[in-house]
Amino acid sequence: HPKVAEFIDTLLDVRGTTKMIGTxxxxxxxxxxxxxxxxxxxxxxxxxGRMSSADPNIQNIPRDKRLRKVFTVRDTERxxxxxxxxxxxxxxxxxxxxxxxxxxxLFQPGMPDFFDSLLPVTFPHxxxxxxxxxxxxxNRAKLKSVIYGLSYGRKAPAIARELxxxxxxAASIIDNYFTAAPDFYHxxxxxxxxxxxxxxxxxxxxxRRFQAEVITGRSKTNVVNSALAFLxxxxxxxxxxxxxxxxxxxxxxxxGANIIGSIHDAILxxxxxxxxxxxxxxxxxxxxxxxxxxxxxxxxxxxxxxxxTSWGTTGKPEQE
Numbered sequence: 001h002p003k004v005a006e007f008i009d010t011l012l013d014v015r016g017t018t019k020m021i022g023t024x025x026x027x028x029x030x031x032x033x034x035x036x037x038x039x040x041x042x043x044x045x046x047x048x049g050r051m052s053s054a055d056p057n058i059q060n061i062p063r064d065k066r067l068r069k070v071f072t073v074r075d076t077e078r079x080x081x082x083x084x085x086x087x088x089x090x091x092x093x094x095x096x097x098x099x100x101x102x103x104x105x106l107f108q109p110g111m112p113d114f115f116d117s118l119l120p121v122t123f124p125h126x127x128x129x130x131x132x133x134x135x136x137x138x139n140r141a142k143l144k145s146v147i148y149g150l151s152y153g154r155k156a157p158a159i160a161r162e163l164x165x166x167x168x169x170a171a172s173i174i175d176n177y178f179t180a181a182p183d184f185y186h187x188x189x190x191x192x193x194x195x196x197x198x199x200x201x202x203x204x205x206x207x208r209r210f211q212a213e214v215i216t217g218r219s220k221t222n223v224v225n226s227a228l229a230f231l232x233x234x235x236x237x238x239x240x241x242x243x244x245x246x247x248x249x250x251x252x253x254x255x256g257a258n259i260i261g262s263i264h265d266a267i268l269x270x271x272x273x274x275x276x277x278x279x280x281x282x283x284x285x286x287x288x289x290x291x292x293x294x295x296x297x298x299x300x301x302x303x304x305x306x307x308x309t310s311w312g313t314t315g316k317p318e319q320e
Contacts, residue, residue: 024067028056036074041262047226049208049234050264051241059263061311069312073270080276080307082257083314084283085266086291087302088114089236090151096295097231098187102180107299115140115147121180122146122173146173150188151232153225188228195227196220202227205294206238233264235294239301240265243290247283255279271307280305 031037039053046052053059061067073079086092088107091114095103106117119128119136122143131139142163149159156171163170178185194200195212202210210230212223244259244267251257255275261268267287271279284303291301306314 020062020064020067024061025070028070031056039261047211048229049204049210050237051262058261065312067312069310071312072310076309078273080271080273081310081314082269082271082276082280082283082305082307083266083311084269084280084287084303084305085263086236086240086287087304089239089265089291089301090232091147092291092299092301093232093236093239093295094151094184094187096299097235098181098184099298100181100183100187103184104298109300115143118143118147118177118180122176124176143173146170147177150174150177151229153221153228191227191231192224195224202230204231204235204238206235206242208234208238236265239291239294240267240287242294243267243283243287246290247286250282251279268311276307280307 028037037056037058039058040055042052042054051059061071071081073081091103092107095107105111106114111117119140123139126139128136142165145163146159149162154162156174157167159174160167160170191202194202195210196215208230210227212227215223240262244262247267248259251259251269255272255278257269257271257275257279259267260270267283269279269283284305287303288301304316306316308314
């Protein structure tokens with residue numbers, strides 16, 4: 001009934017707005033000291049090995065620019081809010097860990113975007129050249145949801161429900177993806193077996209080990225899902241932390257800048273305007289080096305640098 005649908009849509013909007021106000025507005029305001037927040041970072045705060053934060057959880061701020069504009073530099077005339085982040089760090093990590101030649105080839109210099117490259121492979125019976133801009137955008141978004149859903153151990157039915165598509169369509173995309181990247185498929189199978197084995201040991205290059213809960217018939221799926229997310233998420237996060245520690249050594253003494261946050265695969269910096277471009281370039285080099293030292297050079301870890309007056313206004317300034 002139209003009235004029921006209208007009520008549900010309104011209710012969801014109200015709940016979303018209430019969440020934004022309560023958690024991300026009033027919640028953050030309560031944790032301010034001298035008009036700033038000082039989140040606590042936890043090295044062992046998640047099952048997947050990612051670093052987490054609390055009071056406030058700065059790593060869980062939605063991408064909504066209205067919220068992110070709250071986080072700004074102390075003096076917009078003198079400083080830039082600089083963000084440097086890895087591009088598809090977890091996907092690159094998985095390609096290396098699986099040692100899959102096809103996936104590794106998609107991340108080489110000069111290659112098209114990873115998801116654009118996968119469209120012909122995952123939609124083999126479609127005339128992709130005939131897609132209009134909206135159809136291409138929709139199918140690309142669908143593909144991204146499937147790929148990232150797999151990263152969390154989701155199967156075709158769960159992914160299909162989330163996307164509102166038929167299970168067989170999601171299964172077809174997954175099957176085509178695994179057919180193109182068989183070593184990646186077998187790596188996932190091995191991770192699952194180790195996660196469920198009493199003798200299995202899942203350990204990252206940084207020495208983190210997967211800690212499974214007691215495995216029962218009811219928890220089995222959760223254990224496998226956590227294990228599949230653990231290796232790429234933990235490794236990518238620790239690469240970013242390692243880079244941040246190296247950057248910290250010179251960013252203050254050399255430029256009078258400060259690291260003000262780390263968001264999984266991104267580093268946030270308060271940078272004097274006259275040094276922002278140079279700092280961004282050095283950070284990008286440092287972050288690429290951290291990834292290479294950890295995982296080797298089979299896949300380059302590209303980074304993006306953006307800056308503005310706040311977290312919600314960062315962008316790629318035009319080159320001088």
